[in-house]
Amino acid sequence: MKHSSMAAFLGFAVLALLLVLPPACGKGERSAVPRPVVGVKLYEAAAPYDSLFGKWRELGINTLFVSETLIRTRDFRARAAAEGLPLFVIFPVFQNPEALKEDPGLAAITAAGTPARDEWVEFVCPAREDYLRRKIDQLKSLVADCDPYAVSLDFIRYFVFWEKVAPDRSPASLPQTCFCPVCLAGFEKEMGIALPSDLTATAEKASWILKTHASEWTEWKCRTIARAVERLAKAAREIKPSVKVNLHAVPWRQDDFGGAVRSVAGQDLPRLAPFVDLISPMCYHHMVRRTPAWVHDVVADISTRTGATVLASTQVSEAYIEQALPPDEFQAAAAEALKPPSIGVVFWSWDALAKSPEKQALLMRLIH
Numbered sequence: 001m002k003h004s005s006m007a008a009f010l011g012f013a014v015l016a017l018l019l020v021l022p023p024a025c026g027k028g029e030r031s032a033v034p035r036p037v038v039g040v041k042l043y044e045a046a047a048p049y050d051s052l053f054g055k056w057r058e059l060g061i062n063t064l065f066v067s068e069t070l071i072r073t074r075d076f077r078a079r080a081a082a083e084g085l086p087l088f089v090i091f092p093v094f095q096n097p098e099a100l101k102e103d104p105g106l107a108a109i110t111a112a113g114t115p116a117r118d119e120w121v122e123f124v125c126p127a128r129e130d131y132l133r134r135k136i137d138q139l140k141s142l143v144a145d146c147d148p149y150a151v152s153l154d155f156i157r158y159f160v161f162w163e164k165v166a167p168d169r170s171p172a173s174l175p176q177t178c179f180c181p182v183c184l185a186g187f188e189k190e191m192g193i194a195l196p197s198d199l200t201a202t203a204e205k206a207s208w209i210l211k212t213h214a215s216e217w218t219e220w221k222c223r224t225i226a227r228a229v230e231r232l233a234k235a236a237r238e239i240k241p242s243v244k245v246n247l248h249a250v251p252w253r254q255d256d257f258g259g260a261v262r263s264v265a266g267q268d269l270p271r272l273a274p275f276v277d278l279i280s281p282m283c284y285h286h287m288v289r290r291t292p293a294w295v296h297d298v299v300a301d302i303s304t305r306t307g308a309t310v311l312a313s314t315q316v317s318e319a320y321i322e323q324a325l326p327p328d329e330f331q332a333a334a335a336e337a338l339k340p341p342s343i344g345v346v347f348w349s350w351d352a353l354a355k356s357p358e359k360q361a362l363l364m365r366l367i368h
């Protein structure tokens with residue numbers, strides 16, 4: 001064999017070998033979540049875990065979204081690894097009543113000049129560098145200690161109790177934040193806008209900004225959230241390069257409530273998509289008084305706008321409203337969540353599903 005043809009042969013052989021070899025995997029790595037994803041969100045679980053994991057196997061649950069407490073429970077984590085269930089650790093970012101109790105000065109401030117609070121919803125100002133650094137350190141420790149398959153960034157947005165926002169709600173009635181001194185100074189500096197010096201009360205300043213510079217205000221908010229998402233995602237990947245990053249999205253389509261997904265929540269999904277591996281809208285149709293078909297509408301809207309991988313989450317039982325969520329409606333919403341381009345469904349919550357054998361039976365019929 002001539003040198004040139006030998007070289008060509010070797011080149012071909014190496015190429016063929018590269019094509020047939022599986023990609024290198026880190027310890028305990030899986031290249032992708034199961035398809036379709038059939039996940040549950042859970043925050044607490046008591047040992048022993050035999051019957052719990054047995055039940056999940058029986059139902060076809062193949063992915064777990066868990067709290068920091070649960071993933072830090074060694075036996076639970078080991079059991080999930082043994083069962084081959086990927087763990088997404090839910091990481092709340094700006095919803096933080098404990099931090100606010102310790103330091104009330106961190107609170108996000110409404111247009112009325114008061115701390116942003118609505119029942120259990122209590123938000124930290126999203127522009128505090130010291131707070132964000134703390135969250136970054138916490139996330140790094142969590143990834144280092146627990147080796148999660150994915151981190152699931154939750155409450156990474158501005159304050160709003162969207163779970164109680166019905167379709168007839170006027171955009172003007174939705175809360176605007178954050179008008180704390182740090183945000184007002186940041187907005188002025190970064191957006192090149194000077195507030196009139198005769199405005200003294202926070203409410204006056206907020207009103208002036210919203211009346212005269214609403215689009216710059218929205219841009220500032222979306223930027224602030226994008227920076228937080230970028231930094232948290234980067235921090236997680238610094239510790240574990242293969243970790244997936246998921247973002248919990250407020251389930252508002254682009255034009256719902258006058259574009260409130262950007263102007264109120266500060267979630268500019270096309271801007272956030274490049275920083276994350278998937279986007280998971282919380283399509284809890286019943287609490288926001290929508291139909292099951294709306295679940296797919298939200299997924300389609302996000303997918304079209306971002307090109308991101310989308311994983312819909314649906315609710316299992318009623319919350320915030322008294323009217324029951326019937327089993328057939330639960331099933332219909334789950335079926336909508338399973339429609340492409342969503343890569344599966346995540347149920348909020350396991351506790352609710354555990355209480356309903358009827359809904360469990362419907363789920364099995366849907367996915368088996």
Ligand SMILES: [Zn+2]
Nearest residue numbers: 125178180183
């Ligand atoms: Zn602020």
